[in-house]
Amino acid sequence: MTDDLTTSGRSETSGLVGDTARVSSLLPTFGFAAEQMDAEANIAAWREAVATLFDVDELARGEPEPFRADLCSYAMGPVLIGLSRASGQRFRRTTETIARSGVDHIILQLYARGGFDGIASDVPVRVRAGDICLFDLAQTLETRATPFENLTLVMPRPLFGSHLIQVEDLHGLVLPGSGVLARLLAGHLTALFEFAPRMTLDECQSVVEGTIALMVACLRNELERRHADHSMAASTSLIRIRQHIEARLGDDDLSANSIAVHFGLSRASLYRQFSPVGGIAEYIRSRRLHRAFFDLAGSTARGLRISEVARRWQLGTDAHFTRSFKATYGITPRAAREAALRGARMRPNPDAPDSGTISRWMREIAPPRTVD
Known part of the structure; x- marks a missing residue:
């Protein structure tokens, strides 16, 4: 991922400025930049943006500089994609967090910089720059991240449930950045974020369908490879x-x-x-x-x-x-x-400008019905 790519498609209204700002309204977009906010407002904006996903604390602990976070995100029909840059911190998703948030999604993250160590349910997880990780938001998680930059894709569970038998096994799955699958998916995610500011809502459906198909093919192969017993393969x-x-x-x-x-x-x-x-x-x-x-x-x-x-x-x-x-x-x-x-x-007042935008998006995206 290049520096040019990670700054593309930023909306002036969200505080992230780029050449494509005038057309970013094609897809709903939301974000903020640390340099345009005071420290307390930046922390508050970050907490609110990630609240549906995680509780965060220990912000910039042990780091020489104060906490900073930038975010640029797009609602792509049934999925969300966002670029985040932030100081180190602890992320937690407890059973109470899961109940409080009320969302049932799978997230995929590509770490361009930094990483974390943590526990997904009861399994140790380690992610470094270049790696891709997946989490099931119906399961618990605790990680301690260094300063990082990542791309996150948020997807309703049913998008995977129609193709994978054990969606739960995606929780804590890490694809090493040195592997072919991680590189393939990283290239796709990077392009997805790059073109999001110029994408129309009508184009989203086919783009998302293609994205899910690619991910399912890669992830199914990896899940089957890691299981000694393949009898639950997704036939x-x-x-x-x-x-x-x-x-x-x-x-x-x-x-x-x-x-x-x-x-x-x-x-x-x-x-x-x-x-x-x-x-x-x-x-x-x-x-x-x-x-x-x-x-x-x-x-x-x-x-x-x-x-x-x-x-x-x-x-x-x-x-x-x-x-x-x-x-x-x-x-x-x-x-x-x-x-x-x-x-x-x-939850914040939904009528307030940009209030709880990502939380609202996650509750509004409508997964497809499962058809027998």
């Missing part, structure tokens, strides 16, 4: 079974038997295909709990009863649901709902 039949399950998670008759009958499979064959994730019953249960979590973390959580969510996703009695939920997420359903309500109260 066409398994993708169709997964889509069938996702579309019927609220049905009380969804079971291994009904799925086997629907697809003309023996129960033994179905069990073998899902054995790497603990069996098909466990897979269905985990997907139902995932839906329940984001029901409780959603904007309508205030009016939801715990029992209503348990019934909606066929998760048993209130007591059974609470035990399963806490075993999976470390907090109770009630605590998740309360965190979501605290997050709603903390």
Whole structure:
């Protein structure tokens, strides 16, 4: 990534100035520059911009210069892309952060400068300049970053769910910058950001479809290479079974038997295909709990009863649901709902100019429906 590229497409209205400012309105754009703000305003703008993704602290700890952050981002239909430059800091995404933010996305980051060490769920992760990393925002994360520059692509989970069986395995995945896959994706991300200021909303659909197809091909190959057991490879039949399950998670008759009958499979064959994730019953249960979590973390959580969510996703009695939920997420359903309500109260006034822009974008981007 060149210095010329990382400064292209900046909007005058957002404080990032470039030759393409007059046409950047083709796509919604948002950003700010440290040099045009005082230190406190810069920190506040950075915290607000990343609040939906992470809690941040230890800003510029141990560094000779005060904290600085620049951001330039674009809403590209169903995905978001942004360039960030910032001082070192700690990023955290706890279960409470996940519930408070209420968003369910996958993010991909290309580090042009700097890097981090951290823990994705319970797996150590190390990223250096040139590497590409992926995170599942439904899972916990803590990293300590050095001063960095990165490109971040934010994508709704269903864009991957139609092509990958175990989307959760993307969490903490690192593609080394020296590898072909990282270089290929880095080139694509760089071009995507470069052309974003001149791209129309009508062009976004085909561009995003091509981007997701490229990523899925690269990531599926990497996931399969890293798994000793390839029986969960994303074959066409398994993708169709997964889509069938996702579309019927609220049905009380969804079971291994009904799925086997629907697809003309023996129960033994179905069990073998899902054995790497603990069996098909466990897979269905985990997907139902995932839906329940984001029901409780959603904007309508205030009016939801715990029992209503348990019934909606066929998760048993209130007591059974609470035990399963806490075993999976470390907090109770009630605590998740309360965190979501605290997050709603903390969100800025949506009518204020540029207020919570990225948070609003992430809640507004509409993922495609899963079709059986």
